[in-house]
Amino acid sequence: NAGVTQTPKFRVLKTGQSMTLLCAQDMNHEYMYWYRQDPGMGLRLIHYSVGEGTTAKGEVPDGYNVSRLKKQNFLLGLESAAPSQTSVYFCASSPGLGRAWNTEAFFGQGTRLTVV
């Protein structure tokens, strides 16, 4: 059981380049999330999805797009990378069974992205 897997683990981009981060989960979870972690700021929610074909904005969505074409995959895209997007990106998934659920989320190992 691999859990949540992120690809790639590291990437260096030049300003203006585009790229896609892939998140895959094998737990049949309904909900998936993308967070970014920056020093002194904890993890902040970029976008999330409550099911296949649906996405929604989180706290810091500007400059990012997402897609959830398959239930197990959640893609995060940067169309034109900027140095401010240098960060560590974490994907997470959770069961999404209702308000009485155990609300722990399962995280991937992270993608360290540097934009120069």
Place this chain on the structure above:
Amino acid sequence: DQQVKQNSPSLSVQEGRISILNCDYTNSMFDYFLWYKKYPAEGPTFLISISSIKDKNEDGRFTVFLNKSAKHLSLHIVPSQPGDSAVYFCAASAIVGEGAQKLVFGQGTRLTINP
């Protein structure tokens, strides 16, 4: 607008002693609180949680206390072990659109256990 705050960036504790990590929040609508542990180059892993209707939850060496009137929670680790050295994130759960759960994280506290 930092809704969840961990005011201590770092904490150093001697092995065998108690580690106490603190967290404050501002939003009364949070209904669930969680602690995550993170090692370098790994994703956060769930450690322990507490519902807003309780004031204490214990799991082995880890105990979380919730003081709703003060909007404060704390994580106690007793006894502290070298393997506990990590960054600890406090998180609070809120329901966002369409019933999805959103975790709001604090800034993290780096705990170092000294032999």
